[in-house]
Amino acid sequence: MTVHAPSAPAIDQRTLRDAFGAFPSGVVAVAASVRGQLTGIAASSFTSVSIEPPLVSFSIAATSSTWPLLREADHLGISVLADHHDVVCRQLAGPREERFTGLPFKVTGTGAVLLDEAVATYDCSLHEEVVAGDHLIVLLEVHEVGAGDGEHPLVFHRSAFAKLHRDDxxxxxxxxxxxxxxxxxxxxxxxxxxxxxxxxxxxxxxxxxx
Ligand SMILES: Cc1cc2nc3c(=O)[nH]c(=O)nc-3n(C[C@H](O)[C@H](O)[C@H](O)COP(=O)(O)O)c2cc1C
Structure with a gap:
């Protein structure tokens, strides 16, 4: 792997954020029960990485106060949010103590937390963390996938939620x-x-x- 030395910041941060926001994505819940405590976040940085071995990734801010606990989980659940999960997404990104209040979810035998009505679910374990600037790239090994009972995914684009229907x-x-x-x-x-x-x-x- 080639690691390039960081160069002086030349791009205005607002401009960079806007450019990043131009790329549409889905949103997932990354969640687990760790030492009996429900913990998780919403993440739009989720992506598929490898088929063999099965790997997925997401990026987490190095300043995250949730990740130090979440990374201790034996297994982490990934739930691909459905288009009616916009409120759920905001809740999962909000105050830590309220993130799971009233949410329908199940905890697997491995401690992964999977949301009801997700479009797809993954039961994962931590594979590797890679420091990448002000974020960590978290690689997860996938142990089990579920079809989910939700139909259409939530789409995140330019800081707003959108819907994607197969007819489109x-x-x-x-x-x-x-x-x-x-x-x-x-x-x-x-x-x-x-x-x-x-x-x-x-x-x-x-x-x-x-
Ligand atoms: C649509 C959406 C997408 C997000 N994606 C990410 C992400 O990919 N990585 C990340 O670190 N935080 C992301 N967040 C923020 C986290 O959900 C959460 O608010 C943040 O981690 C809270 O800080 P804490 O980790 O200190 O609890 C996203 C928030 C929203 C609303």
Whole structure:
């Protein structure tokens, strides 16, 4: 890995935040029961990383007061928030003692906290933490995934919540090819590729598609 020495800050922070905010994302809840204490945050920095081994990541502010406790969890739950979870998202980002008040969730046998009506869930353990400027990149190993009972994801864009419905998507995307390159979307035997809706992180890398 090449590590570049940090250069003098040349970009105005507001400009940089606005540019970061131009990139739309989903939002997840990262949560666990640690020593009997419900703990968690909302994170829009979640991303899929590796199929083999199965890894996902999110970034956490180095100043986070929640991460020192959350990182002690044997297992952490990731819940992909559904489009009606905008209030839940704000709550999970709010005062620590109120984050789980009134929220429907389950605690797995491993201590991961998974929200009801999420679009997908992951039961993970901490794999590695990488210091990256004023954040930590947290790599999580995925032990179990759940389909979730929510349908449409919450979208976060330019500091606002938006909704994404399947009717809005371009059906041409579903033919299993990007820029003419076949995309391995992990279609199972006997499954209709055109009907598959899963997203394969490794198969959709720009490199693979070029
Ligand atoms: C939509 C949304 C996305 C967020 N994404 C992140 C994130 O990716 N990383 C992060 O460190 N905090 C993120 N936050 C802030 C945390 O949810 C939480 O407010 C913060 O960690 C609280 O500070 P604490 O860690 O000291 O409790 C996000 C907040 C919101 C509302």
């Amino acid at each position: 998507l371009d059906p041409a995307r579903l033919d299993g090819r990007i820029n003419g390159a076949a995309v391995d979307r992990g279609v199972r035997d006997g499954e209709d590729p055109a009907g598959a809706t899963s997203h394969d992180a490794a198969g959709t890398d720009a490199e693979d598609a070029a």
